[in-house]
Amino acid sequence: MTGIWWIRDDLRLHDNAALAAAAEDGEVIAVHIDEQLAGVRGLGAATRWWLHHSLQRLAERLREHGVPLVLLSGDPEQLIGQLVEETGASTVVWSRRYHEPRRAVDARLKSALRERGVRAESVGGYLLHxxxxxxxxxxxPFQVYSAFARAxxxxxxxxxxxGPPARLAGPGADLRAGGRELSAWLEERTVLDALAGRGWLPTAPDWAAGLRETWSPGEDGARRRLDALEEVLADYAQRRDRPAAAGTSRLSPHLRFGEVSPHQVWQRSRELGAGEGPEAFRAELLWREFAWHRLFHLPDLATxxxxxxxxxxxxxxDPADLRAWQQGRTGIDLVDAGMRELWETGWMHNRVRLVVGSFLTKNLRLIWRHGEEWFWDTLVDADEASNPFNWQWVAGTGDDAAPYFRIFNPERQQERFDPEGSYVRRWVPELGSEQRDPPIVDLRASRREALAAYEAVTGASSD
Structure with a gap:
């Protein structure tokens, strides 16, 4: 008997309920689909880079067990049906998704497979709840984080x-598909040969050098980050807001692609106790949960x-102001440092994300969707929930958001969280020289203008 594991954002062998369920029937075939769905934006450049390498490492791990990883592109409803027909699979299992139109795709496919007598199941694993x-x-549904976290x-x-499945093996060579040995049919579609054809890696120019230096995509890289959690949480509450310090776990892209499960991270934090650091860290995990909770109930959160x-x-x-913000050329030190860190590494410290988001939506008064779209393309941890949720939060346009009149002053934030200037000097080395860009906006005047624009709509009909 053959089971198909349809890979989503669960690129791991450990604590993977979908993979374990697919393995129950015997041999496993893994498949990843580059889905082509109308009205759904594709991955950004940074997440495509990450997914390329993560799939490559997963394929290598699966190959050790004789499990092929098939790479397909197109309509998943058609492709999964064809794969079942070609392989004679009796089971198709996948990790559950929580946003439209993907939920509708999964529901239709599950119904169609079951009508054909195929066991089709979706299982949890991407969220704690x-x-x-x-x-x-x-x-x-909850609209306030504190109440949601308490619940x-x-x-x-x-x-x-x-752990990983007790038994994991690929299909035997004697099975047949389309009149040919199944192993030969699968060999034509395996990930290591087909992955390069997706064009997910930059070539001219190759902008990913900083990403390669910073990250190790894949389950092994995630487990190394998880193993380092004890050191991080020892003083997490004191250091997590300091962008120059290695004070955060940097697990976010690994969680985003499911190279580690939230249950693994939660359990590890519980093992490290109930002190201030572990508790603050678990609150961040619940913030991630809250973003997905809101997207589940607000499918157009990104638009x-x-x-x-x-x-x-x-x-x-103002396209010129937007471009200056994107390039880290605003003349505001902490903002420019964060935007350059993002471009170089595909990541930005959370405290600085708040500052650059506030600056874009309030001091520049540019709509939050510009920032959300830029982060979608440049962050290695951008996902469909957290990215728009966090942008609406900092812009003041979301529910339970930071009120619009809460405007982060980049200079005060730098004084508090980078008092020695280590972070800013690293990313803005021309500080103090003639090459430094002048500020594109006056922080005090732009704050007053933003508040005036806000007051103009607060007297209108209620939300």
């Missing part, structure tokens, strides 16, 4: 993580203001 299981007392902590605790009053807000349209 399924979004519909955490509700208010009236059964409604999560009062719910049954997340399950303990599992529409959660607070309708901001549909009437006087956003500016």
């Amino acid at each position: 399924e979004p519909w299981t955490i509700t208010t007392q009236s059964g409604r 999560c902590r009062q719910a049954p605790p997340p399950r303990p993580p599992a 529409r203001n959660v607070r309708p009053r901001f549909d009437r807000f006087a956003w500016r349209d």
